[in-house]
Amino acid sequence: EAGVTQFPSHSVIEKGQTVTLRCDPISGHDNLYWYRRVMGKEIKFLLHFVKESKQDESGMPNNRFLAERTGGTYSTLKVQPAELEDSGVYFCASSQGPEQETQYFGPGTRLLVL
Amino acid sequence: AQSVTQLDSHVSVSEGTPVLLRCNYSSSYSPSLFWYVQHPNKGLQLLLKYTSAATLVKGINGFEAEFKKSETSFHLTKPSAHMSDAAEYFCVVSELSGGSYIPTFGRGTSLIVHP
Known part of the structure; x- marks a missing residue:
């Protein structure tokens, strides 16, 4: 089975x-999460999709960030x-399944803005 | 509000000696607690989780953690370190907030294993 x-x-x-940035979740997983780790700081939650709907986007830092999940994939x-x-x-x-179930993480995208 | 404190940014041990990675948390409700490990250039992998069942939780690769409510701690231990355990470890607390479970991560502890 392919991972995230x-x-x-x-x-x-x-x-x-x-x-x-693009993320392909494990096939069949309805829940998809984005997190960010700024250098030297902790990993922070950004938002949570359930299928194509945004369940919680309270962690998005500002309106320069836009997340989408086309067709729930x-x-x-x-x-x-x-x-x-x-x-x-x-x-x-x-x-x-529900949020407390095991989350499978991808390897991450390292973004550097100069 | 929930928070997680990983007391050591780095822990250095010799191969074959015990490992102790410390984690303290605060939570308004009954939290779920997790330990994740991240090896270089890999995603985070779940080591173990506590969700109000047995207070001593056994995970993969010989790791275990004990939930101590009175001390608000969830320290990660392993009896004998292996070179392959060298990685970064994250303690995570998750509780219900506004209808969703939002995880809060500690800053991570880098485990260094010497031959």
């Missing part, structure tokens, strides 16, 4: 540019325009 995949693995962009996280403080590692995770 994320693309790209690394991205280096300049301030003001746009970047789109893969998800994208767009940052537009990117700022220096957006640099960090963006993780995606998926789970089959």
